[in-house]
Amino acid sequence: MNKFFLIALLSTQLLFLSFSGKANKTTLSVDKPVIQSKEPLLGYQRKQQLIHMVKQDCGSCHGMTLKGGLGPALLPENVKDKPILFLQNTILYGRPGTAMPPWKTILTEQETLWIAKQLQQGINKGINNEQ
Numbered sequence: 001m002n003k004f005f006l007i008a009l010l011s012t013q014l015l016f017l018s019f020s021g022k023a024n025k026t027t028l029s030v031d032k033p034v035i036q037s038k039e040p041l042l043g044y045q046r047k048q049q050l051i052h053m054v055k056q057d058c059g060s061c062h063g064m065t066l067k068g069g070l071g072p073a074l075l076p077e078n079v080k081d082k083p084i085l086f087l088q089n090t091i092l093y094g095r096p097g098t099a100m101p102p103w104k105t106i107l108t109e110q111e112t113l114w115i116a117k118q119l120q121q122g123i124n125k126g127i128n129n130e131q
């Protein structure tokens with residue numbers, strides 16, 4: 001085997017390794033947005049179910065009108081200045097060591113993001129008024 005051929009072969013392998021390394025890094029990145037754009041948009045019916053769930057299930061701790069109870073109030077004035085990802089992650093993963101349970105087995109990332117936005121704008125405003 002000719003020396004130049006060997007060098008050329010080695011460098012293509014190195015090139016390949018550096019590319020595959022880069023690809024792995026991107027997949028594992030934690031900086032990319034949580035939301036997956038491939039998920040279908042939430043339909044009207046699902047949104048209604050989610051609002052109902054927030055009032056009933058979340059309401060059992062946060063109060064039916066979200067004015068607070070065992071859990072803190074979740075009205076716009078309480079949550080509008082909190083980062084959306086902070087609220088979304090609280091809903092998805094809960095708050096270990098507190099009564100706030102994780103909802104990730106019941107709700108998708110997209111649904112928790114939507115709920116967080118609804119809390120910021122006020123769920124009683126109705127889902128027709130969302131931006």
Ligand code: HEC
Nearest residue numbers: 057058061070071072087090091095098099100101103115
């Ligand atoms: C079993 C009671 C319980 C239920 C049910 C519950 N929560 Fe909570 N939640 C809490 C408690 C307690 C806290 C405060 C945790 C702490 O002390 O950090 C909290 C905190 C939160 C926060 C953070 C508020 C802030 O200002 O930082 C959000 C957002 C939230 N809950 C949303 C929800 C949503 C949405 C649901 C329903 C899908 C829900 N919670 C259901 C008890 C509950």
